[in-house]
Amino acid sequence: MSFLNPLADESLDERLARQGVSRREFMEYCSALCVVLGVGKKFAPTMAKALQTPQRPPVIWLQLQECTGCVESVLRTAEPTVGDLVLDVISLDYSHALMAGAGHAVEKALHDSMTANAGKYVLLVTGSVPLAENGVYTVIGGRTAKDILEEAGKGAAAVIAVGACAHFGSVQAARPNPTGAVGVADIIKDKPVVNIAGCPPIGDVVTATVVHFLTFGRLPDVDPVGRPLFAYGARIHDQCPRRANFDAGQFVEKFDDEAARKGWCLYHVGCKGPATFSPCPIFQWNTRTSWPIGAGHPCIGCTEPHFWDTMTPFYGRLPDVGGFGIEERVDVLGAALAIGATAGVVAHAAATGVHQMREKNRQLPVVDGPSQGGTPNK
Amino acid sequence: MTKATPQAGRPAAGQQGFHLGADIAAPSGNYRWVKLWGWPIRLMHWLAVGTMVALVVTGLYIGKPYFMAGGDTRDHFLMGWMRFIHFAAAAIFATTAIWRIYWLFAGNRFERLPALFPIRPRDWVNMVKQVKFYAMIEPEKAPHYLGHNPLQQLSYTGVYFLAMVMIVSGFALYGQSDPSGFFYKAFNWVGIVMGGMPVVRFVHHVLTWAFLIFIPMHIYLAVRADVLERGGVISSIFTGGRFVPAKHHFVDGEDLNE
Amino acid sequence: MAATKVVVDPITRIEGHLRIEVQSENGKITDSWASSTQFRGIETIMKDRDPRDAWAFVQRICGVCTVVHAVASCRAVEDALDIRIPPNANIIRNLIHGMQFIQDHVIHFYHLHALDWVDVVSALKADPAGTSRLAKSLSPWPNNSETYFAEVQNRVKKFVASGQLGIFTNGYWGHPAYKLPPEANLMAVAHYLEALDWQRDIIRLHAIFGGKNPHPNFLVGGMASAINLNDTATINAERLTDIRDMITRAQRFVEQVYWTDLVAIAGFYKDWAAIGGGVKNHLCYGEFPEGDIRDLDKLYFPRGIIYDNDLTKVHDFDPAKVQEFINTSWYEYSTGPESGLHPFDGETTPKYTGPATPWTYLMGEPKYTWMKAPRYEGKPMQVGPLSRLLVAYGKGHEEVREMVGGVMSALNVGPSALFSTLGRTAARGMETVLLARRMNKWYDDLVNRIKNGDTQTFNQEKWDPSKWPAGESKGFGFLDAPRGALGHWVKIKDGKITNYQCVVPSTWNCSPRDGQGQQGAYEASLVDNHPLVNPEQPLEILRTIHSFDPCMSCGVH
Numbered sequence A: 001m002s003f004l005n006p007l008a009d010e011s012l013d014e015r016l017a018r019q020g021v022s023r024r025e026f027m028e029y030c031s032a033l034c035v036v037l038g039v040g041k042k043f044a045p046t047m048a049k050a051l052q053t054p055q056r057p058p059v060i061w062l063q064l065q066e067c068t069g070c071v072e073s074v075l076r077t078a079e080p081t082v083g084d085l086v087l088d089v090i091s092l093d094y095s096h097a098l099m100a101g102a103g104h105a106v107e108k109a110l111h112d113s114m115t116a117n118a119g120k121y122v123l124l125v126t127g128s129v130p131l132a133e134n135g136v137y138t139v140i141g142g143r144t145a146k147d148i149l150e151e152a153g154k155g156a157a158a159v160i161a162v163g164a165c166a167h168f169g170s171v172q173a174a175r176p177n178p179t180g181a182v183g184v185a186d187i188i189k190d191k192p193v194v195n196i197a198g199c200p201p202i203g204d205v206v207t208a209t210v211v212h213f214l215t216f217g218r219l220p221d222v223d224p225v226g227r228p229l230f231a232y233g234a235r236i237h238d239q240c241p242r243r244a245n246f247d248a249g250q251f252v253e254k255f256d257d258e259a260a261r262k263g264w265c266l267y268h269v270g271c272k273g274p275a276t277f278s279p280c281p282i283f284q285w286n287t288r289t290s291w292p293i294g295a296g297h298p299c300i301g302c303t304e305p306h307f308w309d310t311m312t313p314f315y316g317r318l319p320d321v322g323g324f325g326i327e328e329r330v331d332v333l334g335a336a337l338a339i340g341a342t343a344g345v346v347a348h349a350a351a352t353g354v355h356q357m358r359e360k361n362r363q364l365p366v367v368d369g370p371s372q373g374g375t376p377n378k
Numbered sequence B: 001m002t003k004a005t006p007q008a009g010r011p012a013a014g015q016q017g018f019h020l021g022a023d024i025a026a027p028s029g030n031y032r033w034v035k036l037w038g039w040p041i042r043l044m045h046w047l048a049v050g051t052m053v054a055l056v057v058t059g060l061y062i063g064k065p066y067f068m069a070g071g072d073t074r075d076h077f078l079m080g081w082m083r084f085i086h087f088a089a090a091a092i093f094a095t096t097a098i099w100r101i102y103w104l105f106a107g108n109r110f111e112r113l114p115a116l117f118p119i120r121p122r123d124w125v126n127m128v129k130q131v132k133f134y135a136m137i138e139p140e141k142a143p144h145y146l147g148h149n150p151l152q153q154l155s156y157t158g159v160y161f162l163a164m165v166m167i168v169s170g171f172a173l174y175g176q177s178d179p180s181g182f183f184y185k186a187f188n189w190v191g192i193v194m195g196g197m198p199v200v201r202f203v204h205h206v207l208t209w210a211f212l213i214f215i216p217m218h219i220y221l222a223v224r225a226d227v228l229e230r231g232g233v234i235s236s237i238f239t240g241g242r243f244v245p246a247k248h249h250f251v252d253g254e255d256l257n258e
Numbered sequence C: 001m002a003a004t005k006v007v008v009d010p011i012t013r014i015e016g017h018l019r020i021e022v023q024s025e026n027g028k029i030t031d032s033w034a035s036s037t038q039f040r041g042i043e044t045i046m047k048d049r050d051p052r053d054a055w056a057f058v059q060r061i062c063g064v065c066t067v068v069h070a071v072a073s074c075r076a077v078e079d080a081l082d083i084r085i086p087p088n089a090n091i092i093r094n095l096i097h098g099m100q101f102i103q104d105h106v107i108h109f110y111h112l113h114a115l116d117w118v119d120v121v122s123a124l125k126a127d128p129a130g131t132s133r134l135a136k137s138l139s140p141w142p143n144n145s146e147t148y149f150a151e152v153q154n155r156v157k158k159f160v161a162s163g164q165l166g167i168f169t170n171g172y173w174g175h176p177a178y179k180l181p182p183e184a185n186l187m188a189v190a191h192y193l194e195a196l197d198w199q200r201d202i203i204r205l206h207a208i209f210g211g212k213n214p215h216p217n218f219l220v221g222g223m224a225s226a227i228n229l230n231d232t233a234t235i236n237a238e239r240l241t242d243i244r245d246m247i248t249r250a251q252r253f254v255e256q257v258y259w260t261d262l263v264a265i266a267g268f269y270k271d272w273a274a275i276g277g278g279v280k281n282h283l284c285y286g287e288f289p290e291g292d293i294r295d296l297d298k299l300y301f302p303r304g305i306i307y308d309n310d311l312t313k314v315h316d317f318d319p320a321k322v323q324e325f326i327n328t329s330w331y332e333y334s335t336g337p338e339s340g341l342h343p344f345d346g347e348t349t350p351k352y353t354g355p356a357t358p359w360t361y362l363m364g365e366p367k368y369t370w371m372k373a374p375r376y377e378g379k380p381m382q383v384g385p386l387s388r389l390l391v392a393y394g395k396g397h398e399e400v401r402e403m404v405g406g407v408m409s410a411l412n413v414g415p416s417a418l419f420s421t422l423g424r425t426a427a428r429g430m431e432t433v434l435l436a437r438r439m440n441k442w443y444d445d446l447v448n449r450i451k452n453g454d455t456q457t458f459n460q461e462k463w464d465p466s467k468w469p470a471g472e473s474k475g476f477g478f479l480d481a482p483r484g485a486l487g488h489w490v491k492i493k494d495g496k497i498t499n500y501q502c503v504v505p506s507t508w509n510c511s512p513r514d515g516q517g518q519q520g521a522y523e524a525s526l527v528d529n530h531p532l533v534n535p536e537q538p539l540e541i542l543r544t545i546h547s548f549d550p551c552m553s554c555g556v557h
């Protein structure tokens, strides 16, 4: 997509021609992206126009408490590629991972962009915000993640929280959350925050969301946990190619068994697809090469809030609520109690029999009542 | 002549129909026949029993597919059928539940809210005696109830509560497949309240076992009462009434006691 | 002249949050402090969890070296529970990890390190014809034409002309330490962009075996990607062909672009072969098991210890001699602040005692980082590509000896040149070339095994916790990651993790001072004959620090 170079002194057709791309191809690209975004092809011209503004829209990318997996994921995007995005579509004014300078030089670049573009820049955030101990668990340039995020949030036109860390704190927020990590939406409350869920998310969802904002001037519609509907609107389980095996009752019971070698459903070995909203089966990963279930591993539910606690043990079918999910301990316990109840019933019946015999003196009256349907209440 | 119009505004006892408070037979010998359960309750009970068995069996399969279909995917629909039966049974089960809620207000005095929930102080006092009864300590001092005794009340309250949780969590799970659909929108709060859909699923799964614990005890107690009291307790849930010893004083049958 | 205090924070083009403080005098660095300023507490989070889940948690320690913690974790758990993985699974892990090395090192070179040596602005002055001539003299790579370089130059020109410099804003352009001619700069810039596309192609290998990258899936006991040549949902002939092609493309780029660029650029910076050596003890756990992991003789890169840069003697590694100290780190130990703990008994109890934020200086603080201080026999160690290469060299690894010999003579320097900033960067390139070649062997091994009817990828025997040893079991999972020696130590009891400790390459290299005042590798290298011409433009610091390829999320976790 190097045809996205938005330089003012060149017409779109000229530019496309220079880069060996026809206008039709470019429009096709925009149409395809419109379809991905679920807005319909009719918006392709709007998008084409939006992607070629003379001034590239400023983007500031903060990396807070995180593992950089989300940045790496964006580096794997198909269309537009990150190179095209950074050189041609947006102006990436701050990025810890890619900036040439360091220290004061980049802090100044950040500050200058925030001032010059106040109210106009897109704020991308990867990573969570640790709140315990006054935020000392993530300090950048001497300032806490919370400070930095609050400042950058003020002038942002849109806030895009990329990845599970920015969404809810991901792994560092897992029990017992030693650093008090929270997501971006817990800090920025005065404007909408869209959550590109996943640990990491598919990079293409991030770029598509940015393009959505550039095209329509607003963030895409979201579900109750802030995830854009165009990507997270459906469950994995309802889009999964192994669903036919699920419905048929064909399950992998152990990894690498005959069923696994036939690509059957992974429900039995812990697949969290039935509880996970994510576009993995449709978008797929790494320029549509594969996706977790496609490579034989159950989905671990990485787009769901707090999946580290609610979806574990990953290879069990039930979450470990209070230690009962492990190895389906509840089933063992439940069956034991049910059997126990039955046994208790039997014992009680026996005791009742004994009791009855002891109470010999108690004479049971002989029924001499009326036949059924005897005149009621005359 | 027995006064048998416990609730004002109710049709006089003795008239047929499910609006009757209680049909109490005139004493005949040592026993009299008492009408307890209207047909709606009885139908509801047996529908619930049938669907619940189906729900437990299919639910446990859904939770852990313990047998599998081999061969070609196109030839089988095992899990599909399990889920279909589960959802069909769920629909009937939920309907009976709604029906029962209505009947808490429209039913006779043995079927109404106060008879199902131990909400009166006397029920709590009697409950202790009832526990002793089952422990076979001073069984003769146990109070007599025409309808549910306090312990039964409590366990039915519990079972109805369980049923509600099953229904709510079940529909929340059901809604997941179509986030723009009615069930998703109507029941999405469940996940938020319980702390995520995986927890909802866990709760739905665990409570299945609670039913499996309730069922044997419940059936046993019904049979036991039947045997001990020879009053046809079991048949009451078929026929709607049972025989009660005429000499007993009934906590919930003041009007019956001379 | 009094010492100048210099703070560089954030250090960019690394993983995570690193703060470097130095004192400099007369253009030289006299003292240095490396502070890692993020803590996540993943070790404590592992407590009470299912050991089979651990790989996924600890994998999220880092999304850059995204496979290494997962594999180390699987190995640790497999060690504790005595699980042997099938040979195919081992080969698949090697292929994944090998590709991780290749991709990670190339990204590091072009996207994280190159701008320390390459002046993008100078590339605008280049003559594309000259660049084409230079490139052709170095390599048969197809994208070597004048028009190609002219297009790239044009793109950069327009970018600069737009006035929106984006990630290049406030770079140290024009700094006297930049030595490349404009033509070489242009070549490097072109390859910076090409490498971006290349890396996302070759890393698809992870998606085939693990479903995705970053953070592909692993499995205790083997791999989840079943092999069946006759199914569409498994590793089949089509997938295998795709993998072979990726390996070919990876190797071609590494040999014809990365390596030739590296040698060409190094030629202009030979002075950096005498700068930034630092810690002289090297540790390598060894990596790429070509048999069972317990068979240490079958590691492609051998295991060993080197003291004092003495390559004539490679010592055996004894896992019992690893300890972590917290004298200058923000933690406390139940055994006292001076004690060192072996990772099996390691503790992670954060205790911040630093100044309130915003900070001015951390130098002078008794404790100044979240990084613990690992020591081997009480000594600070350097780890990474250089250490790996040195150990292999010392042990007489033929391919390594040949490679090192070739480079030494090409650059006309002696072996001591390796103990330097440039040496680390060159070593990284050398091992990438070796691994790109080795990938072919592993691929062939896998295909041959499949041909002979072995498709097993997972050992089911001990999947079920009922088959696990009673009582407490302990495991050490080692691995040599792109950045160096990585160890995970796990204790398991009643089916759950009771202690989990990671000592990571960047923990070794970014180690702060210990009780004896011994500095870790970053700190020591910055005071080893290290220039700093202009404290306002700390380009030299970036060069040396980047030569380690820092990863702070890894190091602290």
Ligand code: HEM
Residues within 6 Å of the ligand: A274, B052, B055, B056, B058, B059, B060, B061, B062, B063, B064, B083, B086, B087, B090, B091, B093, B094, B163, B166, B167, B168, B169, B170, B171, B173, B174, B175, B201, B204, B205, B207, B208, B211
């Ligand atoms: C007594 C009543 C019920 C019992 C005992 C029962 C039992 C179960 C069990 C054991 C499961 C498997 C849970 C797991 O481990 O994943 C299940 C799943 C499910 N149940 Fe029920 N259930 C009951 C009522 C309902 C109701 C009223 C609904 C409402 C629609 C419902 C809907 C579902 C759904 C949607 C699933 C998940 C199936 C899937 O997504 O494949 N259940 N049920």
Ligand code: HEM
Residues within 6 Å of the ligand: B041, B045, B048, B049, B050, B052, B053, B111, B116, B147, B148, B149, B152, B156, B159, B160, B215, B218, B219, B222, B223, B233, B234, B235, B236, B237
């Ligand atoms: C799935 C199994 C069953 C469930 C969940 C169940 C549930 C219930 C509930 C909730 C009631 C209270 C009715 C009301 O007032 O709303 C009830 C009453 C009753 N059930 Fe069941 N039932 C089950 C099976 C059975 C079976 C198999 C029998 C017969 C052997 C039985 C006999 C009775 C009788 C006799 C009563 C009413 C008498 C009393 O109050 O003790 N039930 N049952």
Ligand code: NFV
Residues within 6 Å of the ligand: C015, C062, C063, C064, C065, C066, C068, C069, C481, C482, C483, C484, C486, C504, C505, C506, C507, C550, C551, C553, C554, C555
């Ligand atoms: N240090 C480090 Fe890693 C590596 N290589 C891992 O163990 O980078 Ni994130």
Ligand code: SF4
Residues within 6 Å of the ligand: A066, A067, A068, A069, A070, A071, A126, A127, A162, A163, A164, A165, A166, A170, A171, A198, A199, A200, A201, C060, C063, C215
């Ligand atoms: S969301 Fe996951 S992949 Fe992304 S930064 Fe956080 S831990 Fe890493």
Ligand code: SF4
Residues within 6 Å of the ligand: A236, A237, A238, A240, A241, A242, A243, A244, A246, A264, A265, A266, A267, A271, A272, A273, A274, A293, A299
């Ligand atoms: S593999 Fe997972 S998502 Fe796919 S059908 Fe089976 S349970 Fe559903």
Ligand code: F3S
Residues within 6 Å of the ligand: A198, A199, A236, A276, A278, A280, A291, A292, A293, A298, A299, A300, A301, A302, A303, C212
């Ligand atoms: S684990 Fe995550 S990557 Fe997709 S398949 Fe599941 S949501």
Ligand SMILES: [Mg+2]
Residues within 6 Å of the ligand: C043, C372, C501, C502, C503, C504, C556, C557
């Ligand atoms: Mg550690």
